[in-house]
Amino acid sequence: MILSLLFFTFSLAFYCITAVFYILYWLFKKRWIGQIATSMAYIALLSTTMILITRAGESGHAPFSNLYESMILFVWITNIGYLIMEHKYRYRVMGAFVMIIEVIAMLSTSLLPYRFKSVEPLNPALQSKWKWLVSLLEPVGMEKYAIGWLDFHVFTTFVGYAAFAISFGLSIMYLIKSRYESDGIRNILVERFPDSRILDELSYKSIAWGFPFLAVGIVSGAIWANNTWGAYWSWDPKETWSLITWFVYAAYLHARITRGWSGKRAAYLSIVGFLCVIFLYWGVSFILPGLHAYA
Amino acid sequence: MADRVGEVSVDVEGRWYRAIGSRIWALFNSLKLTIFVLISLALVSIIGTVIQQNQPVETYLSEYGERWTRIIFLLRLNDMYHSWWFLLLLTLLVLNVVVCTIERFPPKWKALLKENKGTAKPEIIERLSNKDVFTVDAQPAEVKARLLGIFKKRRYRVRTFEEKDGVSIYAWKGISGRFGADVTHVSLLVILLGAIIGNIYGYNDFRIVYEGGSMSVPQADFQLRLDRFWIDYYDTGQIKQYNSLLTVIEDGKEVFKKHIWVNEPLLYKGIRFYQSSYGMAWDRVKEAQVALKRKDREELDPPVTIKWGELKKIPDSEYSVRIVGYVADFAFDERTKTVFSKSADANNPALKVEVYRGDELVSTPWLFFKYPGLFSTIPDSGDDIVFTAFRPTLFSGISINKDPGTNIVWLGTGIMGLGFILAFFVHHRRVWVSVRDARNSSEIRIGGTVNKDRFTFEREFEELLKEIKATLPATGKGEVGR
Ligand code: HEM
Numbered sequence: 001m002i003l004s005l006l007f008f009t010f011s012l013a014f015y016c017i018t019a020v021f022y023i024l025y026w027l028f029k030k031r032w033i034g035q036i037a038t039s040m041a042y043i044a045l046l047s048t049t050m051i052l053i054t055r056a057g058e059s060g061h062a063p064f065s066n067l068y069e070s071m072i073l074f075v076w077i078t079n080i081g082y083l084i085m086e087h088k089y090r091y092r093v094m095g096a097f098v099m100i101i102e103v104i105a106m107l108s109t110s111l112l113p114y115r116f117k118s119v120e121p122l123n124p125a126l127q128s129k130w131k132w133l134v135s136l137l138e139p140v141g142m143e144k145y146a147i148g149w150l151d152f153h154v155f156t157t158f159v160g161y162a163a164f165a166i167s168f169g170l171s172i173m174y175l176i177k178s179r180y181e182s183d184g185i186r187n188i189l190v191e192r193f194p195d196s197r198i199l200d201e202l203s204y205k206s207i208a209w210g211f212p213f214l215a216v217g218i219v220s221g222a223i224w225a226n227n228t229w230g231a232y233w234s235w236d237p238k239e240t241w242s243l244i245t246w247f248v249y250a251a252y253l254h255a256r257i258t259r260g261w262s263g264k265r266a267a268y269l270s271i272v273g274f275l276c277v278i279f280l281y282w283g284v285s286f287i288l289p290g291l292h293a294y295a
Numbered sequence: 296m297a298d299r300v301g302e303v304s305v306d307v308e309g310r311w312y313r314a315i316g317s318r319i320w321a322l323f324n325s326l327k328l329t330i331f332v333l334i335s336l337a338l339v340s341i342i343g344t345v346i347q348q349n350q351p352v353e354t355y356l357s358e359y360g361e362r363w364t365r366i367i368f369l370l371r372l373n374d375m376y377h378s379w380w381f382l383l384l385l386t387l388l389v390l391n392v393v394v395c396t397i398e399r400f401p402p403k404w405k406a407l408l409k410e411n412k413g414t415a416k417p418e419i420i421e422r423l424s425n426k427d428v429f430t431v432d433a434q435p436a437e438v439k440a441r442l443l444g445i446f447k448k449r450r451y452r453v454r455t456f457e458e459k460d461g462v463s464i465y466a467w468k469g470i471s472g473r474f475g476a477d478v479t480h481v482s483l484l485v486i487l488l489g490a491i492i493g494n495i496y497g498y499n500d501f502r503i504v505y506e507g508g509s510m511s512v513p514q515a516d517f518q519l520r521l522d523r524f525w526i527d528y529y530d531t532g533q534i535k536q537y538n539s540l541l542t543v544i545e546d547g548k549e550v551f552k553k554h555i556w557v558n559e560p561l562l563y564k565g566i567r568f569y570q571s572s573y574g575m576a577w578d579r580v581k582e583a584q585v586a587l588k589r590k591d592r593e594e595l596d597p598p599v600t601i602k603w604g605e606l607k608k609i610p611d612s613e614y615s616v617r618i619v620g621y622v623a624d625f626a627f628d629e630r631t632k633t634v635f636s637k638s639a640d641a642n643n644p645a646l647k648v649e650v651y652r653g654d655e656l657v658s659t660p661w662l663f664f665k666y667p668g669l670f671s672t673i674p675d676s677g678d679d680i681v682f683t684a685f686r687p688t689l690f691s692g693i694s695i696n697k698d699p700g701t702n703i704v705w706l707g708t709g710i711m712g713l714g715f716i717l718a719f720f721v722h723h724r725r726v727w728v729s730v731r732d733a734r735n736s737s738e739i740r741i742g743g744t745v746n747k748d749r750f751t752f753e754r755e756f757e758e759l760l761k762e763i764k765a766t767l768p769a770t771g772k773g774e775v776g777r
Contacts, residue, residue, distance in 0.1 A: 089750065122535075128558045149558075201750060212715035219708045228558050230569040230696040231499065232704060233490075235376050237344040244337040251333040258326040276337075288344055 004054040005117070007047055008072070012106045014044035015075070019099035026096045029192060034092045041083055041095065044102075048076045059119040062147055064154035067285060068116045071109040073154070075102055077162035081206075085166065089202065091194045097169035108282075122150075128224055149224035157217030157242075161277055163210030164249070168274035170203035171267040178264060200263065203270055204256060211249050218242050237288035238280070245276040323394035332388050339384070343375045389487065392480045400477055407470060416463075420727050420742035424749075425756040428740045431767040435461045435730045438737045441766050442728060449759070451726065461737065464728040473746065475718025482714050485707030493700030500695040505576055505688050509544065512695065515566055517545040522552070524573055524691040537570050539691040565697060572692030577623035577639040579603060583646055584684040585662065587612055590677030598683045606651070613652050614673070616680060620647030625663065634661070646682045722748050726759070739763070 021037035024030075051072050055063035063069040082098045129148035137143045178196040180187055193199065221239070226232040233239065252269040255261040322328060346367065347354065355364040355373060371378035420426055431438060439455060439462045446453050451466040504510045504521040511518055520542045527535040536556050543550040543563050553561045561568040582602045586595040587609050599616075601607045606617040622636040625645035637643075644664040650657050650673055660672040662682035672680045726743040741760070745752035 198750070201748075205748065208719040212712075212719055215711065215715065219711075222708075223705075224558075226701065227560060228569070230560070230567065230571070230694040231698070232701060235343060235348060240340050240344045244340050247333045247337040247340075251330045251337070254326050254329045254333070258330065261327070261330065284344070 004051050004058055007051040007054055008110070011044060011047040011051055011072075011075075012110060014040060014047050015099065015102045015106050018044050019096070019103045022092065022095035022099050026093050026189065026192060037092065037095060038083075038086065041079060041086075041099070045076070045079045045083065048072060048079060052076060055119070060144070061122055062151040064151055064158075065122060066116055067282075068109060068112050070154060070158065071105060071112075073158050074161055074165075075105050075109075077158055078102060078105070078165050081159075081162050081166055081209075085202065085206075089198075091198070091202075093192050093194070094170060094173065094202075097173055098166055101165050101169055128227070149220060149227070153217060153220040153224055156213050156220060160210045160214030160217055161281065163206045163213065164270075164274050164277050167203045167206035167210065167270050170199050170206065171270040174199040174203060174267045175264065175271075178267075200267070203267065207249055207252060207270065207273075211246070211253065214242065214246055214249070218246065237284050241276065241280040241284050241288075245273060245280050248273040248276050320394060323390050324398050325391075326395070328387070328391050329395070332384060332391060336384055336388070339375070339381065342372060346372050346375075348376070349374055385487065389484065392483060396477060396480055403473065407473060416727075417729055417740055420729060420740050423727075423742035423744050425744065425753060426740075426742035427760055428738065429764070429769055430733060430736050430738050431764075431769055432736050433767055434735075435732050435737050438462075438730050438739065438767060439464065442730075442763065445759070445762055445766065446726075451724075461729070461731040463730070464726075466726045466728070467724065469721045469723045472717050472721030472723050475714050475716070475721065477714075478717055479711055479714030482707045482709075482711035485710055486704050487707075489700035489703030489705075489707055491700065492703060493698040497696070497698035497700065501571065501692065502695060503574070503690045503692050505579070505690045506581070507688075508690075510693070512566060514697070515564060517543055517550070517563065519568065519693070520544055521691050521693075524689045526573070537573055537691075539570055539693070541568065541693075565699060567696045569694040569696065570691065571694040574639065574690055574692070575623065575641060575687035576621075576690055577636045577641075578621060579688045580618070580621045580646070581686045581688045583618055583621075583682065583686070585609075585616055585646075585648070586681050586683050587614065588668070588679040588681050590679075595681060595683070603688070606649075612678075614678075614680075615651040617649045617651075618646060619649055619659070620661075621645070621685075625661070641687070644682075644685065646685070648680065650680060722746060722752070724752060724755070726756075739767075 018037060018040040021033060021040055025034040025037050052063050052069075055069060055072070059065070064073055078098065079102060082095065086092060086095060128150050129146045133146040133148070134143045137146050173193050174196055177190055177193045177199060180190045181196055194202075218239075221242070222232040225234065225239075248269060252266055252273060255266040255269055347358075350373065352364065352368075355367055359367065367373050371380075375381055433441070442464055443453055443455070446464075446466045449468075451468045453464060453466045456463040456465075498513065500513050502510045504519070506521055506524055509518050509520040522540040522542055524537075524539050526537055529535050538554060538556045540552065540554050541561055542552045543561075550563075555561050555568065555570050557570050560570075580603060582600055584598040584600050586598040588595050596609070596611070599607060599609055601616060601618055603618050606615055608615045620634075622634060622645050624637040624640060624642040626635055626637040626643075627633075628635060634645075634647075646662045646664070647659065648662060649659050652673075658673055660670060660680070662672065662680060663669050664682050664685070667681040667683075668679055671677075723746040724743065725745070726741065729740040731738045731740070741763070743752070743756045743759070
């Protein structure tokens with residue numbers, strides 16, 4: 001546990017530095033600052049990867065089994081998603097917004113009580129390794145690396161969360177940008193944002209990844225629940241909130257293709273959607289009792 | 296695609312009911328209704344996560360008081376996912392999807408079929424956001440051959456139209472992406488259908504079975520026997536897994552055995568059996584230990600282990616003992632003069648035994664685990680039987696679930712997956728090229744469009760142009776264009 005906590009501390013520092021450089025880039029628009037920011041994002045990614053690896057080594061299972069581990073997974077996927085987007089579209093200013101989200105996520109993870117950080121063996125319901133995979137890996141003596149519904153379910157859900165987080169950042173930028181555009185006010189910092197049309201498109205693209213992944217997450221959860229609790233759907237608070245979130249994003253998708261609802265209202269829906277994600281993820285875990293241990 | 300509410304004309308000449316009918320139709324054809332329904336479903340579902348569902352009245356009374364409990368029951372907030380108004384919202388959703396699909400799918404289908412027959416009119420190309428006009432050093436026929444090669448390499452499907460002064464090409468790919476939304480919507484209906492079937496024909500139940508005991512299965516003609524229940528532990532002592540070994544018995548014959556655990560149910564004839572809980576029996580034990588205390592000695596004789604129901608001789612004595620009863624939490628009802636267990640927990644375990652001297656039954660005392668020697672157990676002898684240990688009979692709690700709609704739901708989710716792939720990852724790209732003969736050279740007018748993801752397409756279109764210009768040198772530039 002020492003090692004993974006050490007990497008956690010490093011990563012927290014790296015994300016703070018990364019965010020600072022992206023913000024500096026936004027303020028001063030110097031190419032070299034942007035390059036440092038991107039390099040720092042890669043270093044932070046590497047360090048987060050190390051947390052996950054050491055954590056898996058310490059606990060003996062994929063590091064997705066409690067709130068602490070899943071937060072790191074979230075930060076990790078969000079970073080990857082952002083870097084792919086930066087690589088493809090080359091708008092570094094967006095990094096400032098995404099990395100602030102990453103810093104907030106890391107800080108809130110570090111504030112979690114100790115019982116969430118400690119390494120725990122899996123309780124009975126969480127043992128869900130795929131038998132076909134176990135039997136495939138057994139001849140080569142690697143069956144302990146087999147994964148199952150837990151890992152699949154958490155991973156796909158978190159790809160969804162990460163995509164929604166990125167879209168949230170972009171939607172905020174969109175709202176700021178479109179306000180300035182429509183009022184005709186000039187502001188040098190806002191002018192550095194990509195075009196509102198581009199922000200809208202990228203925000204949609206992000207949700208176009210997040211939405212099906214959340215769906216796969218919900219369905220894999222249903223398959224797993226069907227094996228564990230005896231029903232694929234039992235309106236457990238976590239299940240219900242994931243559906244609520246999913247409906248909000250479905251509304252977003254339909255708003256985007258509806259005259260009078262695309263643009264700003266769609267962006268607000270994306271923000272509401274991410275607030276739902278936060279509640280689904282943290283709120284439900286701490287406030288509403290249910291069958292889900294976390295996540 | 297723009298919302299079409301405004302375009303549905305109300306039939307003013309028709310009778311009033313037709314006017315109303317088309318208004319209703321227009322309402323259900325609206326995407327604003329879709330947004331409304333989706334947001335409403337999201338909002339009301341929140342209530343169900345805040346107010347606990349399907350609890351006994353007392354829970355609500357103690358939590359919300361009488362007035363609010365009345366309101367909760369009136370609005371069915373205690374079982375809201377089955378309340379009429381929740382089902383109404385789902386019905387609106389279904390009608391909305393069906394009407395939108397009926398209105399939009401056929402015209403879309405026809406338009407897309409017809410499109411393949413259209414020619415690349417210069418006016419169409421003028422209207423596109425990705426376009427270019429340039430002249431190349433080649434005859435239209437050669438240009439056509441080169442272009443077809445390029446499109447083929449890029450996996451476009453192509454249609455060409457020979458014309459008087461040149462040739463037109465229409466190239467497209469990813470047309471199936473246009474139907475992603477429709478496939479998704481159909482999948483939604485399939486999932487709901489599966490859920491409805493499950494609600495009507497399925498059931499949930501719960502049974503406990505003792506080790507060695509069997510249980511009958513509701514609405515089925517077979518039985519289940521629990522051969523063994525056990526718990527696995529981690530080295531640290533934390534529980535790792537609960538396990539039951541079950542045997543299916545049909546017509547008195549063992550059909551098959553299966554080891555179930557949390558996450559691994561038994562499925563037989565469409566009914567699933569889940570490991571759900573476990574516990575110790577309150578009215579029986581697997582075996583118990585008793586020891587003889589002789590009247591003239593302080594310490595006990597070595598204890599003897601006796602199985603439930605078995606008659607066992609106590610070594611070096613004239614006594615035999617048989618276990619005939621057990622309660623986990625002994626209590627005595629003065630009124631009915633019966634023994635019962637106050638709870639299911641082993642707070643005051645007591646064992647009822649028959650004591651024989653030789654062949655003669657001399658007493659049937661209760662032995663108390665916590666209070667040895669409370670009553671004299673063998674009258675007129677001074678000897679005593681003491682209850683020293685027991686091995687509880689475990690029972691396994693098995694959830695039983697039958698849901699014939701499950702497979703339909705899985706089918707629906709599969710279709711939804713396909714729909715998502717089509718809707719989000721397959722984009723309908725279209726390129727029109729008009730090649731005009733310009734005396735020893737050709738004028739190429741090219742334009743392209745995509746239904747989504749414009750950025751990626753813009754880049755693709757740039758690359759396409761670059762490749763065309765590289766293969767077909769522009770006039771006057773010779774090979775420089777490379
Ligand atoms: C109230 C019921 C609904 C109605 C009337 C409705 C209607 C529509 C319409 C008319 C479109 C545009 C069709 C097109 O582009 O050809 C659409 C797109 C779509 N709908 Fe629905 N829809 C409903 C509910 C849902 C739900 C619950 C989902 C979630 C699974 C969903 C998923 C989608 C998707 C993924 C698209 C494509 C969006 C895009 O390409 O950006 N729809 N819907």
